[in-house]
């Protein structure tokens with residue numbers, strides 16, 4: 001799930017001085033879970049912008065999916081056409097998808113942070129930084145690339161303090177945790193598996209995945 005937080009409302013209002021007619025679009029998936037773009041936040045945004053003309057509000061299941069945005073926005077096609085801008089309570093990918101499917105100015109109302117694992121509402125953890133060259137099968141399912149602040153792929157590094165990470169001394173070094181978990185599972189030989197350097201040619205932005213048919 002993509003973790004988002006709300007941008008400062010005054011900063012958003014500051015971008016709307018020449019935009020009177022608005023359509024507010026929420027995300028009923030990730031942003032709804034983050035309570036940044038669910039239907040309640042869409043309603044709150046409409047109230048906060050009541051000195052503008054809010055032509056329509058809509059919650060889209062996955063606004064980052066252009067097929068779904070395109071389909072759902074047809075329900076309010078006239079309002080979208082008339083709008084000076086869309087307010088996107090979505091991740092950055094969703095905001096750009098809305099721009100591409102409507103060709104309207106889109107104001108991004110959220111900041112997008114990371115791909116998160118949800119423990120419960122309000123507790124989101126980064127567990128994968130989408131490196132594209134996954135080593136989870138060698139590390140007993142713990143992502144050292146993300147959990148290690150130096151992103152060491154063959155650890156631990158020379159700075160380890162006993163079993164703790166020197167950067168976050170209150171936390172275990174992830175490579176210590178990897179070793180303990182591998183040992184528990186009778187897989188400790190894997191600890192010596194060597195992970196070569198990241199092939200950055202596969203990792204530069206913007207990344208694409210295009211199926212060849």
Ligand code: SF4
Pocket residue numbers: 127128129130131132133134135136143144145146
């Ligand atoms: S190694 Fe970590 S960052 Fe890379 S793909 Fe696997 S889980 Fe994600």
Ligand code: SF4
Pocket residue numbers: 147148149150151152155156157158159160161164165166167172173174175
């Ligand atoms: S002590 Fe461990 S977690 Fe901390 S930077 Fe070094 S390898 Fe990474």
